[in-house]
Amino acid sequence: MSTVERALAAALYAEEDTALDTGASLLAADPGADAELARRGEEFLRRAWQRGWQPADVVRLVRRDLDEHHVRLVSRLIAAETRAYEQLPPRWAAQLAGLDATGWHADRFSYATAVLELYRLLARLPAIEPVGPAPGASPLYAAPAHGEPRMLARIRALLAKAEATGYPQEAEALTAKAQELMARHSLDEAALAARTHSAEEPAAIRIGVDAPYETAKAILLDAVAAANRCRAVWNEAFGFSTVVGFEPDLEVVELLHTSLLVQGTGAMTKAEAEQRRGGRKRTKTFRQSFLLAYAHRLGDRLNATSRRVTAEEPTLLPVLAARDVAVTARADRMFPETTTTRVRGATDEAGWHHGTAAADRARTAHPDQGRLPS
Structure with missing residues (x-):
């Protein structure tokens, strides 16, 4: 089991701070796990898109339930994940343009703690009614015409x-x-x-x-x-x-x-x-x-x-x-x-x-x- 898998297993589905500290300690001690940790975050986002969420929805919920540095973390993660698609659903461009994707930096333990707190929220997002297609899916309706009347x-x-x-x-x-x-x-x-x-x-x-x-x-x-x-x-x-x-x-x-x-x-x-x-x-x-x-x-x-x-x-x-x-x-x-x-x-x-x-x-x-x- 990789460091990321052990950290996520320890922290994602437990409410105690000790579990979060255990996961963060594992990640902080292994710089080689950073790339896999980012990939797992993008997987959580893809799952959120499939469940009906859109970028603005996720950012709004993170801002409400966590702290501003979590908003910067998820914004950067969303920007990275959505670059993989050739075409995005209607209205996503405007939502992405409003993101602050400058990221957030701290010591390794604090950074890992914040990432795990964010991933814990993303992992628990339920399915909601879709208002448009997920990236890569067939449109549920025609996109609005380009430009504003x-x-x-x-x-x-x-x-x-x-x-x-x-x-x-x-x-x-x-x-x-x-x-x-x-x-x-x-x-x-x-x-x-x-x-x-x-x-x-x-x-x-x-x-x-x-x-x-x-x-x-x-x-x-x-x-x-x-x-x-x-x-x-x-x-x-x-x-x-x-x-x-x-x-x-x-x-x-x-x-x-x-x-x-x-x-x-x-x-x-x-x-x-x-x-x-x-x-x-x-x-x-x-x-x-x-x-x-x-x-x-x-x-x-x-x-x-x-x-x-x-x-x-x-x-x-x-x-x-x-x-x-x-x-x-x-x-x-x-x-x-x-x-x-x-x-x-x-x-x-x-x-x-x-x-x-x-x-x-x-x-x-x-x-x-x-x-x-x-």
């Missing part, structure tokens, strides 16, 4: 301005215009698919839902997804939601959710500062209530504006209905046993009031997008 570039620019401005009225106007463009973009794509008899099927993506206040953030994502004829399913244990929908709609869900979270967090920080100046100290309950109100109010407003925009194109109603059915069917196949989570109610009146007001500022004024949450 001009409409999406305009939407991205408007939302960036809305996030950057310090004036609520300006942010409202910019976001409202972006919403209008999103609605038109979605309807145009649906009409084009109908005219060309496209065989496109619904796809899926995963979006991180990070602590703290992850319940409110998941509710906000659900509202944005439903507004764009998508369905979101939250996996609380692993800190992400899977969003199912057609590719053009998935793109705007990512854009809009990210922007609204930035806008909401900024508004919450400002409102909280005002509350502190008034002498209050209950920060946690204020933030929780703020974000719940923000998500709830946006859901109501998106639902209303969604119906208004869709009503302007009555000839597309059968097409949109068929796409809704296809999205629901795909989501049901992926998640046949979803459950409903009871949300803890907001307990801070001031937080709820400020969150509702922030949601009103983030949207209004113009027609909007897709269709909304239940």
Whole structure:
């Protein structure tokens, strides 16, 4: 049995620190084992890809459960492992571009300990619902066309301005215009698919839902997804939601959710500062209530504006209905046993009031997008 095999056997499936120390000591004493240790890490990653995980998912979980040096270790490992493939699945290039693959250096014992802690996490990753093919596998759906449509570039620019401005009225106007463009973009794509008899099927993506206040953030994502004829399913244990929908709609869900979270967090920080100046100290309950109100109010407003925009194109109603059915069917196949989570109610009146007001500022004024949450 090699040094690496003995170290992994000692450390991977035992919780005690002594077992981890034993494995790390074996590795630290044998520099010749380094290459095999790296190969075993790549094997753990390949197994993770086969179980439905993607690079961003793995990095997110490592960052949540371990330390920052583990994130650097796994990033470098992912970069090395994925270089072996001639072609990577859709969206992987963007995920890999965001990695910090500079690595991490320490004394041999500390380094070996960190690697074993990382491998222990990777070895225990369960199978999850795939949202795309693993490297080297046949695609589950067609890759998005190369390049970004001009409409999406305009939407991205408007939302960036809305996030950057310090004036609520300006942010409202910019976001409202972006919403209008999103609605038109979605309807145009649906009409084009109908005219060309496209065989496109619904796809899926995963979006991180990070602590703290992850319940409110998941509710906000659900509202944005439903507004764009998508369905979101939250996996609380692993800190992400899977969003199912057609590719053009998935793109705007990512854009809009990210922007609204930035806008909401900024508004919450400002409102909280005002509350502190008034002498209050209950920060946690204020933030929780703020974000719940923000998500709830946006859901109501998106639902209303969604119906208004869709009503302007009555000839597309059968097409949109068929796409809704296809999205629901795909989501049901992926998640046949979803459950409903009871949300803890907001307990801070001031937080709820400020969150509702922030949601009103983030949207209004113009027609909007897709269709909304239940």
